[in-house]
Each structure stands twice: as C-alpha cells, then as structure tokens.
Amino acid sequence: MIKLAVPKERHENEFRVSITPDCVSSLKKIGFEVFIEEGAGNGASFSDKDYKNAGAKISKHIKDLYQNAKLIVKIQRPFKSSKINEFNLLEKNSCFLGTIYSSRFKQDFTNLKKEDINTFAMELMPRISRAQSMDVLSSQSNLSGYKAVVDSASLYNKAFPLMMTSAGTIAPAKLLVIGAGVAGLQAIATAKRLGSVVFCFDVRSATQEQVESLGGNFIKVGGEDSGESASGYAKEMSAAYKKKQAVLLEENIKKMDIVITTALIPGKKAPLIITKKMVKSMKSGSVIMDLASEFGGNCELTEHGKTIEFESKKIIGPFNLPSSVSQDASRLYSKNILNFLKNSCKEGKFLDFNWEDELVKGTCVNKVKKGR
DSSP: OEEEEEOOOOSTTOOOOSSOHHHHHHHHHTTEEEEEETTTTGGGTOOHHHHHHHTOEEESSHHHHHTTOSEEEOSSOOOBOSSOBHHHHSOTTOEEEEOOOTTTSHHHHHHHHHTTOEEEEGGGOOOSGGGGGGOHHHHHHHHHHHHHHHHHHHHSSSOSSOEEETTEEEOOOEEEEEOOSHHHHHHHHHHHHTTOEEEEEOSOGGGHHHHHHTTOEEEOOOSSOOOBOTTSSBOOOOHHHHHHHHHHHHHHHTTOSEEEEOOOOTTSOOOOOBOHHHHHHSOTTOEEEETTGGGTOSBTTOOTTOEEEETTEEEEOOSOGGGGGHHHHHHHHHHHHHHHHHHTOBTTBOSSOOTTSHHHHHHEEEOOOTTO
16 A cells, blocks of 8 residues: 555645545545544544544654655645754655645745655646546636635625615626636626626637626627637737727726636736726725735735725735635545546556656656656
C-alpha cells in the first residue's frame, strides 16, 4: 500500500481539507493507505472519528504524518513559519498535489524544486472534456460564484426580488456579472433565483447563449473577434476593443445595484475593467464584489481581503470564498483528486503516475529525474 498523507491546512483563512471521509474507501481500493493529520478536517466539519470510521489512520504528530509518505495531498502549497516548515518534512522523490500558482508564489515553488519533489499544480488541469471531473478551478469557482451573490445580498441594503406590498412596490435589484466563466455563470443562476434582474458582460461572444439560457441579459461589444483563446479562456483584447468596452460599461454600470467581477487571464494580472470614474457614477449603496482581487482585481479601488467604502459604495476583495463554504468545497476538491489519481491507475491499482498522460503532463510543474 502507498502512504497518502493529508496535512492540516495552515494558511490564513483556509478551512478546507483536501481529502474527505467519503473518498477514503475509494482511495484504499486503488492502493492507498490514507493518513490524516489530527484535526485536519475540523474546519470543514469532518471529525477524526469520521475519518477513522471511513478507514483512515490519524497521525497526532506532523512528522509521523510525513514520514514515508509517497503522496501528499493539500489544497494550498506547503506551509512555512518560525514553528513549522512543511518543505523540510517532505521526503525526496515524493509527490505533492495541491494548488501551487508558481508564478505568484515563486519562492515556495523554488523550495519544492530544491527538495526534489514531484510537484503537481492542480490549477493547471487541461481544459478538455475528460478532465472535467478533475478540474479543481471549476469546482471551487462554482462555489465562489454562488457565495459572491449570497455575500453581496447580505451587504446590499435593499431587497433582491420584486415585491408588491400594500405599502408599495419594491423594484428588483439589477445585478451585473463581468465574466461568464464557471463562477460568473453560477453567479447569474444564483442571482436569478434570488429574484434580481441579471446582466452579463464577457469578451467571449460564444458565452452569450449560456448567459441567456440562465435568464441573463448579455451585454455585447460589437466586433468580429470571438474573444476566446485556443484553450477556451478569455484572451487579452486590443486597445480599440477596450475603448469600446469602457464606453459600454460606463453606460450600463451606473444603472446597476450589484456588480460581480470574475474576469481573469491565465498567467497574467487580472484585467482592470472598472475605473474609479465608473464607481463614482454608481448608485449610492451599490456593491462591487471583485472575485479577481487575489490577482490584482478588476476594479481600480479593490484591495484583496478588504472591504473599501467609497462615496457610499462598497468594494469587496473577498479572501478565499470557497473556504467560506468549506464542507462542500472540500468534498468537491477531494473528488477532483480521487478522479485524478484514478486516471493514473493501471489495471485498477495506483503504482506510479502515468507520465505520458496529457493530464499528468499538464499539471506536473516539477518532475524529479531518476537517480537523484
């Protein structure tokens, strides 16, 4: 049996756990002995007893957890502080699965390479049909889109749906979603269920049908460019397009009560879409929820992890939204990992990664050379 270790997540505001009890039996069937650090699931409401009942073993000490572990699964990258250094606990030639973001956390990635660790960045999962069940970005973004609307509704000082009362009629809130990716589409669906009138802008013209199928109104910049890269993500647009986009958004944003931004370009800083001038034109009491804040933000006034008050408007740069629904987020992430490991099995048993598989190649950011 191969030892699979699940450490506690130690980064700030991270309450998820990478493997949940419901996946333990399936992992055992494909050749893993699952070890969980004591208390690792508490933040997601999974007790040590839940793991024991599922067939996992509990490690009270982190050094025991890492000892002889061939595979370590986390959500975040390894943690380093004055009290603990997970990089030093990783055994050479072992495999680490997590979200790495090597271009953003360069030093952590360098540390993993120094320790001779086979490193898999799950956020780089190729965007192909057979990888959908392993796509951690999609599973977590889906929950981010939902939570963005719920949190916006709690901060907005008016009601979302149309209400006709004996004291008068309450008009429905108008909500604009910028970016019709996984998070954006879930935000549209959630906002519609809450009764708001939903609009959406995306540079990719192909998303119009998806937006309208959910009941959203698509705002479109004229032009022939599809706005989509070969990998299916939004691409950076021309200066001429950006000018047209700015004019269109200026016209529409001042009519909105809530704006949720989700626009990202893989490997680059988030595009600046909402200017300070646009925010000034918005209604008093309106809310901007910037899901791109971790990567620089789509709004000029966004500060990651903070709520900014500007001329009676709120601009929120949320910190780790999936972690705020940690139980469901953990379950989905755990299933993504399980499916990825099953993908690498030969004849139903995991012995080593299938290094020729395009999903393994696509996510592996550091492969240790044999003999090191």
